[in-house]
Every structure is written in C-alpha cells, then in structure tokens.
Amino acid sequence: MGQFVQFTLNGLLAGTIYALIAVGIVSVYKATRVVNFAHGYMIMFGAYFYYTFAVLLPGLELMPSWLAKWEPDWLIAARENAPMFSPMGAVLDWVSNLPRIIFGITGAVIACAILGRMIERMLMRPMIGQSSFAMIMITVGLISVLSGAKGLIWTADAAFVPHIAPNAPVRFELFGNPVFLFGADLANAAIAVILFTAIVLWVRYSKGGVAIRATAEDQQTAYSMGISVPAVFGRAWVLAAATGAIAGAILATRNGVSPSLGLFGFSVLAIVLMGGLDSYVGVFIAALMVGFLEAMAQWQLGGEWAEVVPYIAVLIVILIRPHGLLGQKEVERI
Amino acid sequence: MTLNRRSFLARSAAASAVLAAPTLLKAQPAEYVFGASLPLTGPFATAGQLVAPAFAMAQRLINEEGGIGGVPIRFVTEDSGYIPQNALANYQRALATEGDALVAYFGDSTGFMKLVAPELKGDQARLMGSTSFASELANPEVNPYQYLAGPSYEDQFDILLQNIANQGGSTVAFIFSNTEFGRDPIEHGKKRAEELGLKVVLEESTKPQGADIPTHVTKLAQSGAEYCLLQGYVTGVWPQLIGGARQFGLPTKFMGTFWGMEKIIADRVTEQAGPFLDGYQGVMPYRYFYDRADAPRYETFAALSKEMFVGTPLENYMPTWTIQTMCAIEIAVRALRDTAEKGLELTADNTAESLNAISDWDMGGYFGGPVSVEGGKIGTGRVYTYGAENGLFTPSSDWFNV
Numbered sequence: 001m002g003q004f005v006q007f008t009l010n011g012l013l014a015g016t017i018y019a020l021i022a023v024g025i026v027s028v029y030k031a032t033r034v035v036n037f038a039h040g041y042m043i044m045f046g047a048y049f050y051y052t053f054a055v056l057l058p059g060l061e062l063m064p065s066w067l068a069k070w071e072p073d074w075l076i077a078a079r080e081n082a083p084m085f086s087p088m089g090a091v092l093d094w095v096s097n098l099p100r101i102i103f104g105i106t107g108a109v110i111a112c113a114i115l116g117r118m119i120e121r122m123l124m125r126p127m128i129g130q131s132s133f134a135m136i137m138i139t140v141g142l143i144s145v146l147s148g149a150k151g152l153i154w155t156a157d158a159a160f161v162p163h164i165a166p167n168a169p170v171r172f173e174l175f176g177n178p179v180f181l182f183g184a185d186l187a188n189a190a191i192a193v194i195l196f197t198a199i200v201l202w203v204r205y206s207k208g209g210v211a212i213r214a215t216a217e218d219q220q221t222a223y224s225m226g227i228s229v230p231a232v233f234g235r236a237w238v239l240a241a242a243t244g245a246i247a248g249a250i251l252a253t254r255n256g257v258s259p260s261l262g263l264f265g266f267s268v269l270a271i272v273l274m275g276g277l278d279s280y281v282g283v284f285i286a287a288l289m290v291g292f293l294e295a296m297a298q299w300q301l302g303g304e305w306a307e308v309v310p311y312i313a314v315l316i317v318i319l320i321r322p323h324g325l326l327g328q329k330e331v332e333r334i
Numbered sequence: 335m336t337l338n339r340r341s342f343l344a345r346s347a348a349a350s351a352v353l354a355a356p357t358l359l360k361a362q363p364a365e366y367v368f369g370a371s372l373p374l375t376g377p378f379a380t381a382g383q384l385v386a387p388a389f390a391m392a393q394r395l396i397n398e399e400g401g402i403g404g405v406p407i408r409f410v411t412e413d414s415g416y417i418p419q420n421a422l423a424n425y426q427r428a429l430a431t432e433g434d435a436l437v438a439y440f441g442d443s444t445g446f447m448k449l450v451a452p453e454l455k456g457d458q459a460r461l462m463g464s465t466s467f468a469s470e471l472a473n474p475e476v477n478p479y480q481y482l483a484g485p486s487y488e489d490q491f492d493i494l495l496q497n498i499a500n501q502g503g504s505t506v507a508f509i510f511s512n513t514e515f516g517r518d519p520i521e522h523g524k525k526r527a528e529e530l531g532l533k534v535v536l537e538e539s540t541k542p543q544g545a546d547i548p549t550h551v552t553k554l555a556q557s558g559a560e561y562c563l564l565q566g567y568v569t570g571v572w573p574q575l576i577g578g579a580r581q582f583g584l585p586t587k588f589m590g591t592f593w594g595m596e597k598i599i600a601d602r603v604t605e606q607a608g609p610f611l612d613g614y615q616g617v618m619p620y621r622y623f624y625d626r627a628d629a630p631r632y633e634t635f636a637a638l639s640k641e642m643f644v645g646t647p648l649e650n651y652m653p654t655w656t657i658q659t660m661c662a663i664e665i666a667v668r669a670l671r672d673t674a675e676k677g678l679e680l681t682a683d684n685t686a687e688s689l690n691a692i693s694d695w696d697m698g699g700y701f702g703g704p705v706s707v708e709g710g711k712i713g714t715g716r717v718y719t720y721g722a723e724n725g726l727f728t729p730s731s732d733w734f735n736v
Binding site for chain 2: 003006007010013014055086090093151155159160161167168169177178180181182185251254255256258259260261263264294295298299302303304306307
C-alpha cells in the first residue's frame with residue numbers, strides 16, 4: 001500500500017507539470033481555434049532561456065559574482081556547519097542560488113513571452129481570416145524552425161540548472177513502507193497548481209478572459225462588440241509562452257536541459273485531446289490521470305511501458321468521447 | 335589488315351596490358367582514403383565535434399610515419415546527425431566516389447554498424463571500426479569486417495561486477511536507457527551477477543534523454559541497492575540520477591561504462607551542480623590522457639595537440655571519446671600496414687585477416703599493457719573513480735582482462 005501511495009504521489013506531481021504545459025495549448029486553442037503543435041518546442045525554448053539566464057549569463061565575467069553564487073558570511077558559516085547533501089544543506093544551496101534562480105525565471109518568462117508575441121505577430125496574425133487548418137500547419141512548420149534555431153543558439157548537451165525551490169528530501173513511513181518525495185517536486189506542483197488556477201480564474205472572471213471566451217465563441221460577433229480580436233490572439237500567445245517558460249524551467253530542473261524537452265509537447269497534446277481541447281478542468285483531470293498511469297506503469301511494468309500505457313488510455317477515452325472528457329461538442333448547423 | 339602470328343602476339347600483349355592496367359593501378363594508388371561518419375550535429379554533436387579533430391591529427395601522424403606502405407592516406411569525415419541512414423548514405427557515397435582507394439571506414443553508432451553489416455559483402459566491404467562497443471558487433475563470424483577498439487559493453491559490465499564482488503558488495507541495481515545501447519549488457523549482466531553471488535535488486539529502464547528522475551530515484555531508494563550500474567547514456571540522465579540520489583541522501587555507489595566516464599562532462603556537472611559526482615566510479619578501457627607516464631603515444635598526441643589545436647579544448651586534454659577514435663584508427667592502420675607488408679591488396683578480407691592476427695601489440699600507452707584483437711575486440715579495462723576536488727578520474731582497480 002505504501003508503494004502504491006508512493007507512485008500515486010509521484011504520478012500526481014508529474015501530472016501537475018503536464019497540466020501547466022497543457023494550459024498553454026488550451027489557451028491558444030480557446031482564443032484562436034488553433035492547435036499549437038509547436039508548444040512543446042516553445043517549452044524547450046523556455047527551458048533553454050532559463051538555462052541561459054540562470055547558468056550561462058551569471059557565469060560571465062562581466063556579471064557580478066553574487067548573481068552566480070550569493071555567499072554572504074552568515075551563509076558560508078551556516079553551510080560549513082551543515083552536512084553535504086543534508087536537508088539544511090539543500091536549503092542553504094538554494095538560498096545561495098536564489099539570485100540566479102530569480103534572474104533565470106524572470107529572463108525566461110520575458111524572453112519566451114517575446115517569442116510568443118513574435119510568433120503571433122509575424123506568423124499568426126497575417127493568417128486571420130484564413131482557415132484554422134492553415135494556421136495549424138504553420139505551427140507544424142514552426143517545430144522545425146524552433147528545433148533548428150535551438151541547434152544554432154545552444155549546444156546539444158544536457159545541462160544542469162538550479163532547482164526553483166529547495167530540493168530537500170521528504171521522507172515518511174506509510175503502511176510500513178518508506179515514502180520518499182523531493183521537496184522541489186512538491187514546490188513545483190504547488191507552482192503549477194497555483195498558476196493553473198490563476199489562469200482559469202482570469203479567463204472566467206477578468207475582462208481580458210471574457211474577451212478570449214467571446215472570441216472563441218464567434219470572432220465576427222466579438223469584433224462587432226468592440227473586442228480587438230488581434231489583441232486577444234496576441235494575449236493568448238503571450239500567456240501560453242509565459243506559462244510555457246515556467247513549465248520549461250520546471251522540466252529542466254527535473255530532467256536536465258536537453259533537446260528532448262520539445263517532445264513533451266506531443267505527450268501533452270494527447271492529454272489535451274483526452275481532457276477536451278477547450279476545457280481547462282478536463283485537461284487538468286486528464287493530466288493527473290496520465291501522470292498517475294505513467295507512474296503505475298513504471299512501477300508495475302517498467303520504463304518501456306510507461307511511455308505506452310497512458311496513451312492507450314488516452315486513445316480509449318477519445319474513442320468513447322471524441323471531444324474529450326469535458327470538451328464542448330461542436331454542433332455544425334447547415 | 336592481315337593478322338599474322340607476330341601481329342597477333344603484339345596485339346595480345348597490348349590487350350593484356352590494357353586489361354591488366356586497372357589491377358596494376360589498384361595495387362599502387364596515389365593515396366588511400368579512410369572515411370568516417372560523425373555526429374557533428376544532433377544529440378551527440380558535442381562528442382562528434384570533439385572526435386572530429388582526431389582525424390586531422392591521425393592524417394598528419396600516420397602520413398609522417400610513412401602512410402600505408404609508403405602511400406599517403408587521406409581522412410574524409412562527414413556529418414551523420416547521429417542518424418544511421420545518413421551514415422549509411424555517407425558510406426555508400428564514399429564507396430562510389432573513392433572506389434578501391436577507400437580502405438577503411440569509421441562509423442558513429444551501433445545503429446549504423448548494424449544497418450551497414452548486411453551491405454559489407456564483396457567489393458562493397460571495408461574494414462570498419464566505430465564509436466560503438468556493442469557486444470553483438472564483436473563476432474568475427476557474423477561481422478568479419480567490423481571490430482571494437484576496446485571491450486564490449488558486456489565485458490565492461492563483467493569488469494564492474496567483478497570489481498563489486500571483489501569489494502564485498504552483495505546487491506546491485508541496473509539503470510539503463512530504453513535503447514539498444516542501454517539494453518546491450520543487461521541480460522548478460524544478470525547472469526554474471528548471479529555467477530558472482532550478487533543480487534540484482536532493480537532493473538530500471540529510463541528514457542535516454544529527459545527521464546523522470548524523481549521516479550527512478552524513488553525506485554532506486556526502495557530497492558536498497560548498494561551499487562547501481564548505469565548504461566546507455568552520454569551527456570544526460572546519469573548525472574541527474576546521481577544528483578537526485580545524493581540530494582536524497584542515498585548511499586548507493588554509482589558506476590558507469592565508457593560513455594558515462596568523460597572528465598569534461600563530470601567537470602561540467604561539478605561546476606554547475608556541485609560535487610555530487612565525487613566517488614562516482616566506472617570502467618574505462620584506456621588510460622586517461624593525463625596519465626602519460628610510460629605512454630609515448632600519448633606524449634606524441636600531446637605535442638601535436640599543442641601545435642594543432644591551440645585555443646581549443648583539445649589543446650591540453652584529449653577526451654576519452656577522442657582517444658577511442660584514435661585507438662580505432664590506429665588498429666585499422668596497423669591491419670592495413672600489415673596487409674601491405676605482406677604484399678597483399680588492401681581488400682576487406684585481407685585487412686580483416688591482418689586485424690584478427692594482431693597479438694601482443696604495445697600500442698604505446700592506450701591500455702595497461704600489450705593487447706591482442708580477439709573475437710573482434712580488445713577485452714581489457716579497469717575501474718576509475720572521479721574526484722570532484724581535483725577533477726580527475728584515478729584508477730581504483732588493476733587492469734582486468736575479459
């Protein structure tokens with residue numbers, strides 16, 4: 001039972017990260033009716049931006065030394081007394097890294113938002129009025145562009161980045177079995193849930209969110225009601241890119257920075273289809289389900305199955321409910 | 335024109351000369367060509383870019399030393415992007431453009447070596463080394479033209495498991511990427527562990543990149559393994575796994591095989607994430623480049639590197655990946671020279687025969703002593719331990735022969 005709880009928690013924690021990735025796909029779809037196939041690669045860019053601002057730039061000689069490693073006297077003294085790899089050691093390491101973590105997150109969010117804005121302004125906006133299919137195909141082409149651009153800017157090495165939160169171990173006994181959790185994973189899950197909730201509330205209750213929903217219902221009517229549809233498009237892309245930057249940074253801290261992060265987007269696309277392309281809540285439930293199933297498959301069947309089993313479940317759900325768990329059924333009137 | 339006996343003989347001699355000319359020309363080309371596919375782009379671009387200069391050095395060194403029987407050799411490298419089909423296309427193109435002058439080839443992956451194996455027949459075959467230590471390739475009966483420049487991954491697991499048994503270990507975990515590279519020694523390793531009385535408490539496969547580190551570390555923690563063997567990674571996953579385990583306070587001792595033993599990567603991890611690789615062990619077929627006592631070949635490389643690679647990472651240190659490539663080139667060149675000395679054509683059959691006859695060869699410092707090619711490989715290696723403070727892998731066992 002303890003083992004079951006262990007892997008359930010692992011799965012749910014991973015699921016919250018999937019949900020944070022998925023929120024970008026849903027936001028763009030809700031506003032523009034475009035399924036962004038390149039979202040995974042925007043997340044990869046978010047991860048590399050975090051790496052750039054948290055590791056590469058602070059390492060430059062022209063940058064102040066406290067940015068790379070903040071080491072006031074009291075911190076040095078405390079670290080000397082804390083055993084290496086102890087929970088206190090992990091917290092003190094995090095404090096020492098805090099300036100570059102803040103610099104990294106801020107830089108990644110801004111850089112990714114600019115990237116999202118550029119994609120929207122240069123590739124999507126000229127396509128307003130064209131079929132959604134054409135815009136979707138642009139996002140498919142964008143995969144190659146982003147993947148190639150990444151190769152031109154950064155090397156293919158898997159690199160390390162500092163954890164966003166202290167990575168102290170959390171251990172407890174449950175039904176006679178030890179349960180292990182990483183502190184950073186708990187914090188990452190909390191960040192993902194808070195961001196997800198904030199976005200859902202913003203879309204539901206804010207003026208900007210209502211504009212997104214109105215545009216999603218009918219672009220022409222939204223225009224005639226005075227809503228700036230291009231601005232809504234822009235806002236949705238910036239929102240997706242900014243959340244993608246945080247998701248990318250979190251993924252980078254968990255799994256290392258590598259080009260394979262781009263592939264997460266495809267896994268999450270399946271989750272989005274399972275939850276319903278236009279339903280935040282449905283996607284959240286689907287993300288937790290896939291995280292849970294992945295962890296169970298990893299536990300009981302091994303690594304090869306962990307990549308297959310959850311997506312069989314996704315296929316079954318889509319076969320039974322083609323619009324996803326909570327997606328809106330489209331009614332076409334002739 | 336009448337055809338009498340004299341004119342018939344004269345014409346026959348002329349025709350014979352014309353017909354024999356290609357053979358004569360084949361025997362003495364202006365230069366030989368050694369082709370190679372390298373991952374200069376793609377996921378292993380870092381490794382490919384560090385290996386590429388080895389070919390420039392080899393060309394200069396080998397030609398200064400007399401080429402192949404007095405004929406110079408030219409090295410031609412092309413990018414594969416670590417895609418076996420691209421490497422195969424490169425090989426086929428080299429065959430078409432260089433013809434018989436192409437006498438050896440260097441492949442960039444296990445995938446390519448397996449893909450090309452059925453093609454290596456008749457005049458399409460060439461002596462072929464690679465970056466791979468895949469156990470399946472070390473089989474001269476099936477792959478007569480392919481060889482490993484060191485021990486297979488199965489051999490490397492044997493060395494690690496033997497070392498664990500020597501140290502009194504009792505439980506071991508295998509964590510490997512879900513690739514051919516990762517799975518290669520696992521079944522063999524399980525059998526060997528059983529023979530040595532070691533209990534395999536965890537077999538965990540992961541993604542080759544972007545693996546879910548917390549889940550794998552959790553499983554490792556629950557297995558209670560004393561030792562953990564890592565296989566199938568190059569620059570990623572293995573450092574994150576060790577980092578996660580250390581942050582978790584796991585006392586497990588981690589061990590890796592050749593591709594997880596590069597000092598450049600270990601130093602970078604130490605610089606970026608702290609000293610948690612301290613004490614990390616693994617098997618290495620070669621001596622590290624900084625271990626140059628009684629290694630005249632390494633001294634030659636060092637002198638050339640200072641001259642040829644000024645201002646690059648190779649100026650003062652030759653990575654293990656580059657050493658492996660140099661070793662593979664030198665083995666092929668030795669086989670080519672031996673064949674030329676015998677006065678034979680440098681066909682794949684002749685050079686493969688010379689290669690498998692290499693015995694008790696002092697390579698000048700790559701290995702612990704003289705080596706022989708047996709079963710298409712050189713079965714030797716020893717265990718090294720990484721020290722985060724000095725950034726060096728230092729020997730922690732004697733040389734094993736497997």
